[in-house]
Amino acid sequence: MAKIGLWTMTAGTLLLALLGCGGGGWSGGDPVTSITATNFKYGQMATLTLTGNALDNAIKLSSDKCAYVTLGAIESSSVRHATCIVAAAGPIQFTVKSSADYVVYNTTLNSPDPVTSITANNLQFGAQATLTLAGDPQNSAIQLKSDKCINIVLDPVSTAATRTAKCTLVGAGPVGFSITSLSGATNLFQTSITATEPTSVQIYNTKYGQTTTVVYPTLGQNANLSLVATGCTELTMDAGTYPSVRTATCKVSSVGNLSFDVKNLSTNAIEQTITAAVSNPQVTFKTSLGDFVMELNPTAAPKTVNNFLSYVNQSPSFYNGTIFHRLEPTGNYVIQGGGFTPGPNLKPPTIPAIELETSSTSPKNLRYTVGMARTNVVNSATSQFYVNLHDNSGFDYQNANSPGYAVFGKVISGMDVIDLMATKPTTTKNGYSNVPVTDITILSATQTQ
Numbered sequence: 001m002a003k004i005g006l007w008t009m010t011a012g013t014l015l016l017a018l019l020g021c022g023g024g025g026w027s028g029g030d031p032v033t034s035i036t037a038t039n040f041k042y043g044q045m046a047t048l049t050l051t052g053n054a055l056d057n058a059i060k061l062s063s064d065k066c067a068y069v070t071l072g073a074i075e076s077s078s079v080r081h082a083t084c085i086v087a088a089a090g091p092i093q094f095t096v097k098s099s100a101d102y103v104v105y106n107t108t109l110n111s112p113d114p115v116t117s118i119t120a121n122n123l124q125f126g127a128q129a130t131l132t133l134a135g136d137p138q139n140s141a142i143q144l145k146s147d148k149c150i151n152i153v154l155d156p157v158s159t160a161a162t163r164t165a166k167c168t169l170v171g172a173g174p175v176g177f178s179i180t181s182l183s184g185a186t187n188l189f190q191t192s193i194t195a196t197e198p199t200s201v202q203i204y205n206t207k208y209g210q211t212t213t214v215v216y217p218t219l220g221q222n223a224n225l226s227l228v229a230t231g232c233t234e235l236t237m238d239a240g241t242y243p244s245v246r247t248a249t250c251k252v253s254s255v256g257n258l259s260f261d262v263k264n265l266s267t268n269a270i271e272q273t274i275t276a277a278v279s280n281p282q283v284t285f286k287t288s289l290g291d292f293v294m295e296l297n298p299t300a301a302p303k304t305v306n307n308f309l310s311y312v313n314q315s316p317s318f319y320n321g322t323i324f325h326r327l328e329p330t331g332n333y334v335i336q337g338g339g340f341t342p343g344p345n346l347k348p349p350t351i352p353a354i355e356l357e358t359s360s361t362s363p364k365n366l367r368y369t370v371g372m373a374r375t376n377v378v379n380s381a382t383s384q385f386y387v388n389l390h391d392n393s394g395f396d397y398q399n400a401n402s403p404g405y406a407v408f409g410k411v412i413s414g415m416d417v418i419d420l421m422a423t424k425p426t427t428t429k430n431g432y433s434n435v436p437v438t439d440i441t442i443l444s445a446t447q448t449q
Contacts, residue, residue: 031057032096032105042089042114042188043141043181048082050096055080058099065092065111089113089188114140115179115189123149123195125172126215126247127204131165133179135189138163142188147176148195168213172197172245197245201274206258207447208281208298209309214248216262216272222246224266231258231278255280255298281305282412282449283312285319288441289421292414293448294370301357301408304372304381308408310351311338311383312445318383319445322347326386326434329422333392336373339384342439343430349382356381356406358397363407365395368418370409378403387411389422 032052040046046066056077061069066084074080086092089111096105115135123129129149139157146152148171155164169175172195179189201216212232218225222240229235232250240246252258255278262272281296298305311318319337325344326336341347356378365371365388373384386405388395397404411418421440429435 030105031055031059031098035094035096035105035107035109037109040086040109040111041137041140042086042111044086044139045083046086048084048094050080050082051078052105053078059104060097060099060101061094062097063092063094066094086111088186112136113189114138114142118177118179118189118191118193120175120193120195123169123175123193124202124215125169125195125197125242125245126202126213128166128168131167131177133163133165134161136161141182142179143182143184145178145180145184147171149175149177169195170247171195171242201260201262201272203258203260203274203276206252206276206278207449208252208255208278208296209306210252210313210447211249212252212258214250214260214274216246216260218244218246221264224264225271226263226265228261228263229259230261231256232260252278254278279449281309281447283309284444284446284448285414286443286445287324287417288439288443290414290417292411292417294409295412295449296370296409297363297407300363301406303354304357304406304408307351307354307381308372308385309447312447314350317445318347318350319442322442324421324436324440324442325432327421327424327426327436327440328434329389333389334386335389335418335421336384336386337440337442339373339382340432342441344432344435345430347383351382353380353382355379356403357408358403358406360397362397362404365392365405365407366410367391368411368415369407370411371395371405371407374405381406387418389418 030052031054032050034051036049037046054077056074061071061082063069063084065088067087069084070082072081091108092111093108095103098104113135115133117134119132121130137160139160144152144154144165146167149167149169152165152167157163174192175195176192178187180187198215198217204213206212227248229250231254233253235248235250238247257275258278259275261270264271283294285292296305321341322338323340323342323344324335324337325340328334339347367388367390369388371386372381373386374381395405425437426434427437
């Protein structure tokens with residue numbers, strides 16, 4: 001009997017242990033007493049920290065809204081880590097079970113809403129609006145949708161609390177915006193912002209060589225109104241699908257006055273007019289030695305300027321990552337770039353060569369002016385350009401047999417950066433002479449005016 005009694009007591013003790021500890025068969029208290037998380041953000045991989053008294057025992061971790069739960073290796077009897085992908089915002093449950101599927105611990109952690117508000121600037125029909133998304137955090141895996149704002153571009157994450165986006169408005173009244181998962185299946189936030197229709201002609205973007213958008217009210221007279229542009233080519237009208245607004249696009253083709261007339265075809269009268277001043281285009285170059293700004297002269301060399309801007313305005317700019325591959329502080333007195341990457345290695349041009357624009361009245365190759373590089377073939381300029389380090393009259397037009405090189409602009413700020421480039425030592429690399437020993441790299445080229 002004593003033997004049977006001893007067996008009964010042992011079984012009872014085991015039974016109590018199983019009941020008290022969730023059936024895991026361990027001792028020393030609850031195996032998990034808390035779960036905390038870092039990077040607990042929608043769409044991100046979170047790291048979970050499990051603390052307790054017997055974490056070297058066999059346990060299983062699951063969650064209702066944190067996917068791909070992976071329990072890490074045993075670290076100690078009191079600490080263990082896990083990872084999972086946060087698949088929702090709001091309360092997310094975690095459950096710890098023993099190997100026998102007894103629940104030994106559960107808790108709820110809160111994933112912040114990735115977006116809590118959206119505000120808009122320049123939300124006007126035909127214009128490019130800038131949206132600011134606020135929330136905590138903003139580096140979640142999300143996408144932005146709208147019913148009346150198209151061509152949405154969600155900018156890279158800037159801070160944990162804000163993120164910006166751009167879109168072009170094609171409607172008035174309430175404009176809906178929603179934040180969804182990348183698949184679009186989960187709606188995380190939605191709001192509506194009211195946009196008003198224009199009461200007069202509006203122009204958006206007046207940079208030379210770029211596409212501008214024009215918007216004008218029609219008041220139901222779509223068929224009776226036409227648009228006349230001055231200083232803008234390739235005018236394209238919308239399909240007339242908006243009941244009280246008409247839009248058009250064109251390419252700004254001259255400096256000076258850009259104007260648009262809304263003409264009534266029934267009366268031949270000009271009902272509305274808008275004008276805008278177009279300045280000489282400017283391009284800002286950011287380089288590994290500092291920044292400088294060029295102002296271009298489309299009046300003197302329109303084909304050359306248009307060609308240059310076509311390279312600048314590629315997305316990304318053709319010039320990004322190229323180098324100044326030729327540096328001659330004596331002799332030819334130029335720095336030349338725009339056609340090679342480090343090596344130097346030739347970067348093939350993407351646009352056919354252009355016609356040389358020089359004559360006896362062309363701008364001269366004075367210090368800090370900018371010209372197009374070419375071969376001995378007159379009409380061979382593509383992407384490469386040079387900056388004169390001093391007056392180079394030998395590069396100017398002499399006659400038809402000696403047409404020189406086309407000057408199309410000048411450096412108007414950052415001349416100290418140009419002078420600094422001229423001080424750098426050169427060598428021969430990859431078969432090319434007068435190459436800077438240390439690469440002078442163009443980080444970005446942007447039309448800023």
